[in-house]
Amino acid sequence: MMALLETRGVWQRFGGLIANADVSISVGRGEIVGLIGPNGAGKSTLFNLIAGVRPPTQGTIWLDGVDITATPATERCRRGIARTFQVVKSFETMTVIDNVIVGALIRTTEMRAARRKAFEVLEFCGLAGRADVMASELIPSEKRRLEVARALATEPKLLLLDEVLTGLTPLEAQTGVELVRRVRDTGVTVLMVEHVMEIVMPLVDRAIVLDLGKVLVEGKPTDVVRDPKVIAAYLGDRHAVGA
Amino acid sequence: MHDATHAVRRRRDLIVAAVFVALAACVPLFVKDVYAQNIMVLTLMYAGLSQSWNILGGYCGQISLGHALYFGLGAYVTAILLTKFGVLPWFGMLAGGIVSALIALALGYPTFRLGGHYFAIATIVIAEIAFLLFLNWDWAGAALGIDIMVREDSWAKFQFTRSKLPYFYFALFFAAVAWLVTWWLENSKWGYWWRAVKDNPDAAESLGVVVFKSKMGAGAISAFLTAIGGAFYAMFVSYIDPDAVMSFQFSLLISLPAVLGGIGTLWGPVLGAAVLIPVTELTRSFIGGSGRGVDLIVYGSLIVLVSLTRPDGLLGLFSRKRKVEAAR
Numbered sequence: 001m002m003a004l005l006e007t008r009g010v011w012q013r014f015g016g017l018i019a020n021a022d023v024s025i026s027v028g029r030g031e032i033v034g035l036i037g038p039n040g041a042g043k044s045t046l047f048n049l050i051a052g053v054r055p056p057t058q059g060t061i062w063l064d065g066v067d068i069t070a071t072p073a074t075e076r077c078r079r080g081i082a083r084t085f086q087v088v089k090s091f092e093t094m095t096v097i098d099n100v101i102v103g104a105l106i107r108t109t110e111m112r113a114a115r116r117k118a119f120e121v122l123e124f125c126g127l128a129g130r131a132d133v134m135a136s137e138l139i140p141s142e143k144r145r146l147e148v149a150r151a152l153a154t155e156p157k158l159l160l161l162d163e164v165l166t167g168l169t170p171l172e173a174q175t176g177v178e179l180v181r182r183v184r185d186t187g188v189t190v191l192m193v194e195h196v197m198e199i200v201m202p203l204v205d206r207a208i209v210l211d212l213g214k215v216l217v218e219g220k221p222t223d224v225v226r227d228p229k230v231i232a233a234y235l236g237d238r239h240a241v242g243a
Numbered sequence: 244m245h246d247a248t249h250a251v252r253r254r255r256d257l258i259v260a261a262v263f264v265a266l267a268a269c270v271p272l273f274v275k276d277v278y279a280q281n282i283m284v285l286t287l288m289y290a291g292l293s294q295s296w297n298i299l300g301g302y303c304g305q306i307s308l309g310h311a312l313y314f315g316l317g318a319y320v321t322a323i324l325l326t327k328f329g330v331l332p333w334f335g336m337l338a339g340g341i342v343s344a345l346i347a348l349a350l351g352y353p354t355f356r357l358g359g360h361y362f363a364i365a366t367i368v369i370a371e372i373a374f375l376l377f378l379n380w381d382w383a384g385a386a387l388g389i390d391i392m393v394r395e396d397s398w399a400k401f402q403f404t405r406s407k408l409p410y411f412y413f414a415l416f417f418a419a420v421a422w423l424v425t426w427w428l429e430n431s432k433w434g435y436w437w438r439a440v441k442d443n444p445d446a447a448e449s450l451g452v453v454v455f456k457s458k459m460g461a462g463a464i465s466a467f468l469t470a471i472g473g474a475f476y477a478m479f480v481s482y483i484d485p486d487a488v489m490s491f492q493f494s495l496l497i498s499l500p501a502v503l504g505g506i507g508t509l510w511g512p513v514l515g516a517a518v519l520i521p522v523t524e525l526t527r528s529f530i531g532g533s534g535r536g537v538d539l540i541v542y543g544s545l546i547v548l549v550s551l552t553r554p555d556g557l558l559g560l561f562s563r564k565r566k567v568e569a570a571r
Contacts, residue, residue: 051449077451089446091439093507102439106451109432115249132248154450 002065004029004189005050005081005158010059012045012213019045020056021213027158032180032190034204034221036197038234041210043193044086044162050191051083051160052076063158078106080157084147084164086193090135097122097131099146103153118153125149125179141172148179152188159183161192165199177203197234201225209233253430256509260426263513264419271411278528280407284479286520287414288472293500293512294421295468300498301507302425302434303461304441305355306363309370310497313343313466315489317473319377322389322483325400332401336474340467347466348459355458370494377485388484391477401478410479417475418513421468425509428464437461441507469497492539503549505556514557519545 003026012020019042027033035043049056052073060069068076082103091099100118101111108114122128125145130138138146144164151159165176180203184190194200201207201221209216209224211233217224224230267287271280292314300306320342321335330338354365378386393402403409428434436457439447444454477483504515522545523538530537553559 073448074451074453077449083449085446085449089443091442091446093442094438098435098438102435102447102452103450105432105435111430111432150446150450 003027003062004064005191006062007046007050008060008062010046010049010056010061012042012049013057018213020049023059023210023213023215025208025215025218027189027191029157029189030184030187031206032184032192032204034200034207035191035193035210036195036200036207037210037216039195041233042213043195043210045213046210047083047160047162047191047193051081077154077156080155081160082151082154082156082158083160084144084151084162086162086166088140088143088147090138090143090146092134092136094135095132096127096135096138096146099135100149100153103150106154118149121149121153124152124182126175141168141176144168144176145179148183152183156188158189158191161190163193163195165192165194166196173199197225253426256426260419260422264415267415268412271408277407280411282521282524284407284410284414285524286516287411287418288475288479289496289500289520290513290516291414291418291421292469292472292497293504293516294418294425295465295472296497297501297507297512298425298428298437298468299458299461299465301501301511302429302441303437303458304507305458305461306498307366307465308363308491308494308498309366309368310465310469311489311491311493312366312370312373313347313469314473314476314493314497315373315377315485316343316346317470317475318477318483318488319383319389319473320470321474322391322477323383326389326391331399332474332478333399336471339470339474343466343470343473344463347462351459351462355455355462367491367494370489371491374485374489374491377489384484386484388482388487391481391483393481402481410475413475414479417472421472422509422513424464424468429509433457433460438507495539499546503546503556505558508556508558511556511558518557 005027007023007025010020010023011018023046035046037043048054050061052068052071055069060067062068063076063079063081068079071079091102097115097118100121101114104114104117104121108117119128119131122131125148127142127145127149130142135143135146148161148164161180165173168176177199180190180192192200192204204221206219207221207224208218209230216233217227217230270283274280274283296307296310317336317339320339321332324330324335324338325332350369354362357365377383383389391402393404396403396405398409436447436452439450439452440454440457448454473488476488480487500515500519501512502515503519504513505511523541526541527538549556
């Protein structure tokens with residue numbers, strides 16, 4: 001079966017720094033895949049390459065069997081890739097529902113349809129009660145959910161989540177985890193970057209661990225957390241020997 | 244349910260505007276003083292101009308301080324077509340609008356890639372260059388300008404010797420059209436794209452908003468409407484030169500009502516013009532005579548005052564109540 005998303009031998013250099021070195025990953029339809037790794041592993045760089053912020057220095061990116069390496073971010077959204085931002089980027093002077101309408105407008109230009117769609121998505125994300133509030137007035141966890149809602153309104157095939165669960169209270173994180181599961185249940189494939197392992201491990205079907213710009217280990221979350229290489233990457237070699 | 248409240252709010256705006264226009268149309272029946280009528284004409288004209296500016300500067304967030312260029316182009320195209328080719332000002336007006344929109348697209352192509360303040364600086368410089376070009380362009384009258392002879396009362400030629408009323412009604416029409424265009428755009432894909440671009444271009448792009456194209460669209464529409472205002476002004480004063488229609492002062496006068504009233508809002512430019520223009524005109528006549536400048540000081544102070552106390556403009560006084568309503 002053809003994967004929904006594939007990166008083939010992707011390199012990203014920033015001057016002398018190599019952020020991604022020969023990264024080849026694939027994400028299948030309907031999967032929740034976690035992209036994890038210690039700080040500076042190159043997760044965000046890879047994430048941005050997939051979202052289309054910049055083209056990779058070398059290598060190709062494929063969506064649904066189509067080479068999208070040179071496709072700009074706007075067009076990738078049209079083709080079914082939606083993303084959230086690690087540092088939330090709400091449209092602060094707009095209301096919550098207007099934020100989501102911007103996303104919905106990529107699939108329809110009919111305002112009523114866009115508004116209806118936006119409201120549905122807000123209900124799905126548990127933000128319907130805040131629809132008419134200014135985005136600037138939301139609390140941080142609500143802003144995260146707004147990011148997800150806005151992305152979902154574009155009706156993506158692939159949803160890229162950049163640390164949406166980081167920095168939340170345990171209860172908020174749990175709500176977030178359930179939201180991600182429900183998103184997957186609607187048929188959307190999810191690729192999520194996280195560095196807090198305990199949150200993502202129970203949620204994801206598969207984990208890809210990056211370290212120093214390379215794919216270190218890839219597999220079932222239960223196997224990955226026990227892998228000595230992963231423990232070494234996170235905690236240092238001393239701990240890995242003990243394991 | 245949510246759908247309905249939004250539609251109600253929009254219809255309410257439309258009804259309020261219709262009532263305003265109807266009331267304004269009756270004012271000259273009671274106010275016969277020519278000087279007062281003159282102020283009303285200018286107020287309406289600047290309301291329309293600032294509304295046009297607001298599309299690019301307010302909604303799309305691209306602060307232009309060079310709209311005098313489009314204002315002047317509208318005036319010049321109309322005046323040149325009329326005096327040199329005998330083209331009726333109605334067609335000149337349209338031609339001025341189209342020329343301005345095209346120029347806005349040509350200028351937008353390089354300048355819309357500039358971020359923040361650099362865009363504003365570029366608009367000042369470009370308008371200033373155009374000003375100097377017209378100042379030295381003999382065929383277009385250079386510094387002497389163009390005199391539009393007013394010989395008769397004629398709607399076809401849009402010139403009136405005695406009464407200011409026709410100008411008043413056209414200015415009212417212009418302000419109403421600019422408002423209506425904004426009202427319509429506000430609830431369109433364009434309106435949403437513009438506000439998204441203003442608030443966060445990166446996020447907008449990730450949601451499929453074509454940032455550059457939406458800026459170009461805003462620039463062209465804004466320039467077109469501004470030029471219509473400029474064409475009107477040329478006919479209203481019946482004499483133009485670069486100083487009278489293309490100086491930097493106009494760039495300020497066009498943008499300030501929106502900033503004062505509430506930038507990026509539907510009612511801001513109208514409210515701002517209603518406060519600002521009468522105040523400047525009156526200070527000019529009371530304190531003036533000793534040269535220009537006092538009125539500039541007055542509205543400079545007004546802007547400082549508003550931005551210190553109400554950064555979201557005078558309209559912020561009302562919207563606070565709205566927010567509380569919405570939160571319930």
